[in-house]
Amino acid sequence: MAVAAERTETAEPILRLRGVGRRFGGLQAVDGVDLEIRPGERRALLGPNGAGKTTLFNLIAGEFPPTAGTIELFGEDVTETPARLRARLGMARTYQQSRVFVGLSVEDNIYLSVLGVQTGHVFPLRSAKRDAPLRAKARAAAAEVGLGGRLDSLVGELSHGERRQLAIGMARAAEPRLMMLDEPAAGLSRGERQILTELLLALPSDVTLLLIEHDMDVALRVAQWVTMMHDGRVVAEGTPAEIRANQTVHDLYLGSRYYDE
Amino acid sequence: MSAVANAAAAKRSGPDAVTIGGWALLAVVGVVLLIAPAIFDSYWVSQILTQALWLGIAAVSLTFLNRYGGMVSLAQVAIYGVAGFAMANVVHTLNSEGGLNLGWTPWLGVAFGIGVAVLVGLLFGAIASRSYGIYFLMITLALSLFVFYFFGQVTQLSGFGGVRSVSRPGLVGDTITHPTPLYYVCLGCSVAVYALLRYVVRTPFGVALQGVRDDPERMRSLGYNVPLHRTLAFTLGAFVAAIAGILSVWFDTQISPGSIDITQTIAVLIIAVIGGLSRLEGAWLGAIAYAVINYYARQHTPTLGLWLNPGRFATIIGIVFLLIVLLSPDGLIGIGGKIRRAIGRRYGGGGARPAESEEAGAGEQAEVPAAAGTPASGTRGGLNQRRA
Numbered sequence A: 001m002a003v004a005a006e007r008t009e010t011a012e013p014i015l016r017l018r019g020v021g022r023r024f025g026g027l028q029a030v031d032g033v034d035l036e037i038r039p040g041e042r043r044a045l046l047g048p049n050g051a052g053k054t055t056l057f058n059l060i061a062g063e064f065p066p067t068a069g070t071i072e073l074f075g076e077d078v079t080e081t082p083a084r085l086r087a088r089l090g091m092a093r094t095y096q097q098s099r100v101f102v103g104l105s106v107e108d109n110i111y112l113s114v115l116g117v118q119t120g121h122v123f124p125l126r127s128a129k130r131d132a133p134l135r136a137k138a139r140a141a142a143a144e145v146g147l148g149g150r151l152d153s154l155v156g157e158l159s160h161g162e163r164r165q166l167a168i169g170m171a172r173a174a175e176p177r178l179m180m181l182d183e184p185a186a187g188l189s190r191g192e193r194q195i196l197t198e199l200l201l202a203l204p205s206d207v208t209l210l211l212i213e214h215d216m217d218v219a220l221r222v223a224q225w226v227t228m229m230h231d232g233r234v235v236a237e238g239t240p241a242e243i244r245a246n247q248t249v250h251d252l253y254l255g256s257r258y259y260d261e
Numbered sequence B: 001m002s003a004v005a006n007a008a009a010a011k012r013s014g015p016d017a018v019t020i021g022g023w024a025l026l027a028v029v030g031v032v033l034l035i036a037p038a039i040f041d042s043y044w045v046s047q048i049l050t051q052a053l054w055l056g057i058a059a060v061s062l063t064f065l066n067r068y069g070g071m072v073s074l075a076q077v078a079i080y081g082v083a084g085f086a087m088a089n090v091v092h093t094l095n096s097e098g099g100l101n102l103g104w105t106p107w108l109g110v111a112f113g114i115g116v117a118v119l120v121g122l123l124f125g126a127i128a129s130r131s132y133g134i135y136f137l138m139i140t141l142a143l144s145l146f147v148f149y150f151f152g153q154v155t156q157l158s159g160f161g162g163v164r165s166v167s168r169p170g171l172v173g174d175t176i177t178h179p180t181p182l183y184y185v186c187l188g189c190s191v192a193v194y195a196l197l198r199y200v201v202r203t204p205f206g207v208a209l210q211g212v213r214d215d216p217e218r219m220r221s222l223g224y225n226v227p228l229h230r231t232l233a234f235t236l237g238a239f240v241a242a243i244a245g246i247l248s249v250w251f252d253t254q255i256s257p258g259s260i261d262i263t264q265t266i267a268v269l270i271i272a273v274i275g276g277l278s279r280l281e282g283a284w285l286g287a288i289a290y291a292v293i294n295y296y297a298r299q300h301t302p303t304l305g306l307w308l309n310p311g312r313f314a315t316i317i318g319i320v321f322l323l324i325v326l327l328s329p330d331g332l333i334g335i336g337g338k339i340r341r342a343i344g345r346r347y348g349g350g351g352a353r354p355a356e357s358e359e360a361g362a363g364e365q366a367e368v369p370a371a372a373g374t375p376a377s378g379t380r381g382g383l384n385q386r387r388a
Ligand SMILES: Nc1ncnc2c1ncn2[C@@H]1O[C@H](COP(=O)(O)OP(=O)(O)OP(=O)(O)O)[C@@H](O)[C@H]1O
Pocket: A024, A027, A029, A047, A048, A049, A050, A051, A052, A053, A054, A055, A056, A096
């Protein structure tokens, strides 16, 4: 893909972490992470189990505050900003364990994602007229992730793979500037991974993507730039080719199940 | 999941759509309720049906909060008590029997009572909105006890033993000699409340509320103000409960702290549970069952040595409730679903009932029994337990 060329060092970063750390009791899950991501970039976050990748996502999304450092999103310091306001700035994420609304239909799930970033969504008696374009957007996003035929299905009845698709559809539907996906390929079949990879490659070029992925095939095909984490710290950064050749990365992944895949 | 089941799932529009069969049943029930004063004697109309209708409104405020908001509230009776006391104090009471007796017109009293209860609901909702599961339950229980003791102790507002002979609007009239008008008022309010809640749950607010029920943290990360949503839902529940509170005062002609004590709180919880928490209709079903069982147990409890005598009718009531809940975790609604499924199984092979095949989608008769069961009861039965 040609997007690699768009990584211009001059553009203002969309996300900037400075010395971000998070401690859980005696455990330093994330430790002094500096990270800069530019608009339109596709970045993979790799690292063995327990490296602190998901924790870093949670810090960026605002699930809990960092114990050290600052986080800037779209040029604003959001270190103290609550999660729901960060979402409204234009950030969407998925979770390692799919978190969808099992008591609602596929369409309603995606619709909630669209609605969440609208202003005045809380007003109880919003008119159906104002609502129609949001519904249309939700249905379009469902079709995009291959759930167009299951709009009215209860999410509780979906398969694991379909829930993963739904989670990505929800993230897409909010039309975020920054999209963060936590292991979207986990538990998917080979065919489903292929579809997922294509979906990610087809994202509009102005969407910035931060991707945690153990599946090297998916991660290295989609990403132009890779950050490697271990024990809460960033241990390597570079292009997929550089990462493949990096000795530290080999040491971390060698013999592990991920490298074999 | 099979293609057939997929088709069935795709056919219905949401987890709690009313089916053709459901509409037919609703229509029959509606007609019976409309002509009830002509077919039942006045005791039945008053003590069973009217009471069940207003109790059903109180219970549906709980069912709504649980089914769509994942909140089990024990404050609904307290809130309807606030509405009842607020109204009873400002309107004219005959012979000034307790209360402030400000002499307002009855309709002004209604507006005031509901208004105060909604404000109290907003406050209580804001207090409880950040708690989940058992903690939410405990907070609402505490608020309910607070209201009970408040009215028990502030006798300026509750008189000694209640505010009696509360004046009613001309529309309702004397409920003792002419129970029919109040019956129709309660029926009208029930229909209005049911329609309102069904409408609300399909609005953007209602869908968001269900999202909050399923995963509040996920909703937060989608940009929603979760405590605000829960507070507003609780306030809507308070509005519904307040209507029940007004009707209860008209029904009893009085209100006392005893009308909103812990026994009544539990009674409304029982009504909601035996009716079935998976559908709003369950609240009124439970209320009818409660009123009927209550009535017959008091009349006909047999004497069985030391174990049972007419004075122990409460034992019978308890046993019947236990049986209902044991037979079906989703109460009477769940039992209704089982019966429908049994009928579907019996006749499903040859010719499915029109209503059933409508629900399952045309041409899938072999799958009818499995696909046409109660859509919601499987996943939504019982109290919602949220992580704390
Ligand atoms: N909320 C929490 N409380 C306590 N410890 C936590 C919490 N979240 C994460 N941890 C710990 O922090 C460390 C990093 O976890 P994290 O989930 O970020 O790793 P990860 O890189 O996402 O791993 P995986 O590849 O297994 O998903 C782990 O040791 C984990 O047990």
